Amino acid sequence: MFRFPRQTAGKPSRAVFVALALLLAGVAVGAARAETVQSTPAFASDRISVEVIGSGPDVILIPGYASSREVWRAEGQRLAATHRVHLIQLAGFAGEPWSHGNGPFLQPALDELARYVREGGLDQPGVIGHSMGGLCALMLAQQHPDLIGRVMSVDSLPFFSALYGPTATPETARPFAERAAGMMLTSDPEAFRAGQALGAPGLSRDPATQAAMVDWAVASDRQALATAILEVMTTDARPLLAAMTTPVWAVYAADDDGGAPSVMADAMWTREYAGLAGVRLIRVDGSRHFIMADQPARFAEIVDTFLAQ
Numbered sequence: 001m002f003r004f005p006r007q008t009a010g011k012p013s014r015a016v017f018v019a020l021a022l023l024l025a026g027v028a029v030g031a032a033r034a035e036t037v038q039s040t041p042a043f044a045s046d047r048i049s050v051e052v053i054g055s056g057p058d059v060i061l062i063p064g065y066a067s068s069r070e071v072w073r074a075e076g077q078r079l080a081a082t083h084r085v086h087l088i089q090l091a092g093f094a095g096e097p098w099s100h101g102n103g104p105f106l107q108p109a110l111d112e113l114a115r116y117v118r119e120g121g122l123d124q125p126g127v128i129g130h131s132m133g134g135l136c137a138l139m140l141a142q143q144h145p146d147l148i149g150r151v152m153s154v155d156s157l158p159f160f161s162a163l164y165g166p167t168a169t170p171e172t173a174r175p176f177a178e179r180a181a182g183m184m185l186t187s188d189p190e191a192f193r194a195g196q197a198l199g200a201p202g203l204s205r206d207p208a209t210q211a212a213m214v215d216w217a218v219a220s221d222r223q224a225l226a227t228a229i230l231e232v233m234t235t236d237a238r239p240l241l242a243a244m245t246t247p248v249w250a251v252y253a254a255d256d257d258g259g260a261p262s263v264m265a266d267a268m269w270t271r272e273y274a275g276l277a278g279v280r281l282i283r284v285d286g287s288r289h290f291i292m293a294d295q296p297a298r299f300a301e302i303v304d305t306f307l308a309q
Helices: 014-024 069-079 106-119 132-143 160-164 170-186 189-202 207-219 222-233 238-243 262-272 296-308
Strands: 048-053 058-062 084-090 126-130 150-154 248-254 280-285
Touching: 048 069, 048 106, 058 069, 058 106, 058 132, 069 084, 069 296, 084 106, 106 132, 106 222, 126 132, 126 296, 132 150, 132 222, 132 248, 150 296, 160 170, 160 222, 160 262, 170 222, 189 207, 248 262, 248 296, 262 280, 280 296
Parallel strands: 058 084, 058 126, 126 150, 150 248, 248 280
Antiparallel strands: 048 084
C-alpha cells in the first residue's frame, strides 16, 4: 500500500495512478531456483502449473501480479512439515509461458484452479493468496464454495480500484486500467526495469526482496501483464461478498514509516470488506505489501492460526 496524495475533481493524480500500478505490480520474492519446476504429473494446464511439497491437510498458495511461486517458498517449506502445500504459478508471470495472446486472464485461471482441486481430490483446502492472488482466492470461493474450505487474502482487496476512492466503480476505473495496460505493452525494456526498481521500495522494506522482485517482473510476458492489470482493476468482487459462506481472513499491511499509515489501512480494509459477515481483519504493522517477506515470523503465526481453525 502507499500514501496517496490529494485528488482533484474526483480524478486521481498521476502519482495516485503510479502508486496503484505499482501496488498491482507486486512481484515475487526470492532468487530463482536452479531446477525447472514442472506441473504435478497428474495435472496439465497452460494456465497454471503446480508444485506440491509436504504431506497432510491441503493448502494452496497463490502468488500475486507478475509474481513467481517463489514468493511463497519460505512459507511453503515451513508448512510442508505439517501440510501438503500446492505452490501455484500463473501462466505469463515470472517466466511462465503465455500462449493466449490478448485473451482473458482471470477467469480461465480460476477455472483451472477449480479443476485442479476437483481432479486432485483435494478436501476443502485452505487457499492463501497474495495481492492479485488474494482476489483469485476470494473469487474461487465465491464461484465454488463447495470446493474451498477457507480463504486468506494477503494485502488484497475485493476491488483494487477502490484505492482511487470510495466512489470508484469498474466503469470509472476503466480509463486508468487501459492506460496501465498500455504502459505495460509500450514501455521499452530499460524504462520498464527502471520503473519496477523505482517502485520496489514501496512494496517491501527488505533490499534483497526489492532487487529480486524486479527480475520477476522483467521475466513476465508483457501481454499477460497488460491483460491481467486491466482485468484486476475492473473486477469488483464486492457484490458477492454478502452471499459467501466460506470463512475469510483478510490480512493487511501497515507501515507508518514509509508505507500505508495504520489509520488509512484500517479504514480501507474495514470499508472494502464491510459486506462480508464474519470476515476477520488482521493488520500487520511494520510491513509493506509483501507481508510474508517483511514480517515472516508474525505472518507464520497468523497462517498457523488460520489453518488450525
